[in-house]
Amino acid sequence: MALDTLKDKTNVIPKTMAACRFYGPRDIRYEKVDIPEIKDEELLVKVKVAISGGSSLKTYLRGHPVLVNKELPSPFGHQFSGEVVKAGDKVKGFQAGNKIVAVNSSPCLKCTYCLSKKVSLCENIYFLNGAFADYICIPKEIVENNTYLLSNDLTFEAAAELESLAxxxxxxxxxxxxxxxxxxxxxxxxxxxxxxxxxxxxxxxxxxxxxxxxxxxxxxxxxxxxxxxxxxxxxxxxxxxxxxxxxxxxxxxxxxxxxxxxxxxxxxxxxxxxxxxxxxxxxxxxxxxxxxxxxxxxxxxxxxVFHHTPEYVRKALKLLEKNISLQEKITSKLITHRYPLSRLIEAFAMQQKGNCIQAAIYPEN
Ligand SMILES: [Zn+2]
Incomplete structure (x- = not known):
């Protein structure tokens, strides 16, 4: 009985979570929001670490055409790694308990640019925001084209740099x-x-x-x-x-x-x-x-040269997995600071001072 209860507990996903949402330039609020409901082709992921780098800082200060949604308040944060807590019924290749990294976009793979292998110029590129939160829902397009299982060789921190590396x-x-x-x-x-x-x-x-x-x-x-x-x-x-x-x-x-x-x-x-x-x-x-x-x-x-493509993301992941010295450089030189999610604004302040390259942001729940 006790074991059953314990097992049930590990599968329980709360209804609400903490998230830092973007209300406008220099207006980020740490608040309680509903955990997204996932559809059949989507994944619900517990964020283990998110990264605040130069583009997050720029977005905080001035807004951004794609790194926050047009509709405000917007989910915010685009570099992360985490663990799948729920997979939609039609998802193939991932299940609850998988450690994963997903990058923040997916090309459509159907437009004239995608078909001519100029994928970074895709006319219908889909962006995902919302990594500064306890949980994030990964939509179908990114589950299919730009989500990857983590090998044991990779820490969540090093993996969260995949997008920059790509x-x-x-x-x-x-x-x-x-x-x-x-x-x-x-x-x-x-x-x-x-x-x-x-x-x-x-x-x-x-x-x-x-x-x-x-x-x-x-x-x-x-x-x-x-x-x-x-x-x-x-x-x-x-x-x-x-x-x-x-x-x-x-x-x-x-x-x-x-x-x-x-x-x-x-x-x-x-x-x-x-x-x-x-x-x-x-x-x-x-x-x-x-x-x-x-x-x-x-x-x-x-x-x-702009952005990345799934091909470069896969190459970057392979490189990261085999290159221990690069992993060390990333986690000791690029990630210069670490903050809990509720103190994201302090990370931005430190970045603005110029003595912080990137901050790793850890959810507290
Ligand atoms: Zn396209």
């Missing part, structure tokens, strides 16, 4: 970095730091340019060969990069900031014939000035 792998492959090349990375947020670690693994020599000593130190710990501080004196910065690169410039420059000034700087730093990857998205409507001489006579190659 976007960086996408950016790296499209930059065609090869052994011995010099790569310059603008930006020292989580994405810039992951680009640093993975470019090193490809055998590149890496220069990182950033604003904060704390973050440039982390870049060195992630493997950067050279770190340079961005300053008012752009000419000097360009000269310093030239000095490191035998006076020719890096073969690849990756902009991982998302600002007009750094987009323009990237095109000034790169070697003739080199590639600039505009990886950091600027605010909508932003314009940049580019030197046509450099584009034409120096044959620069400029590309934009």
């Amino acid at each position: 976007v960086v792998l996408h950016g790296l492959e499209r930059s065609h970095i090869t052994e011995g090349q010099i790569v310059c990375i603008l930006g020292t947020g989580s994405i810039g730091l992951l680009f640093t670690a993975l470019s090193k693994e490809l055998g590149a020599e890496v220069i990182v340019i950033g604003r904060s000593d704390f973050k440039l130190n982390l870049a060195q710990e992630m493997g950067a060969d050279h770190v340079l501080k961005i300053s008012e004196n752009e000419e000097k910065l360009i000269r310093d990069v030239k000095n490191i690169t035998n006076n020719i410039g890096p073969e690849v420059v990756i902009e991982a900031v998302g600002k007009k000034e750094t987009w323009e700087l990237a095109t000034k730093l790169v070697k003739k014939g080199g590639l600039v990857n505009f990886f950091g998205g600027c605010k909508k409507g932003e314009k940049v000035e580019l030197d046509t001489y450099r584009l034409h006579y120096d044959e620069l190659r400029l590309i934009g």
Whole structure:
């Protein structure tokens, strides 16, 4: 009898849960809400850890076109890992008790872009928000295309970084970095730091340019060969990069900031014939000035790379599972702080101060 009661208890899902919901810029409320009811093709997942990174902070400060819903208050938080507590009757491949990680979107796999294998340009991409909560419902599209079982080699914290890692792998492959090349990375947020670690693994020599000593130190710990501080004196910065690169410039420059000034700087730093990857998205409507001489006579190659695809998510998961040193870098250098869910706002405050790359957010219930 006692055992039965215990067994029943483990299967009981409460009716309400704690969640941090987005009411508008700088207005996040920790409150009690109903636990979502799942449909036949969906999963109900107990969030074990969620991540607050640069995009969550930006969303908190300014709102976001896709990382919160149009209708407010909106569920909030998009990077997480957890444990399935209930699987809909028609779900295949997952059941209660499975440890899983799901990324925050799924392409439709039916539109003209998906069918031509340009999946990150999908016209009907579906986004999921709501990881800053005790539980999250994973919809059919993401259950089918972008939810994965965790192997025992992975902690919930390392797994929750899957989305960041997948976007960086996408950016790296499209930059065609090869052994011995010099790569310059603008930006020292989580994405810039992951680009640093993975470019090193490809055998590149890496220069990182950033604003904060704390973050440039982390870049060195992630493997950067050279770190340079961005300053008012752009000419000097360009000269310093030239000095490191035998006076020719890096073969690849990756902009991982998302600002007009750094987009323009990237095109000034790169070697003739080199590639600039505009990886950091600027605010909508932003314009940049580019030197046509450099584009034409120096044959620069400029590309934009956005988001991830299920293919890169699967590659990122494989990489994460086998690469213990990368897991350690993620949980000790990228995740610099840990907070309970009720103190999410403190995590944002710490991120704003600049001494926090990412915070791991733990539900308390
Ligand atoms: Zn599509």
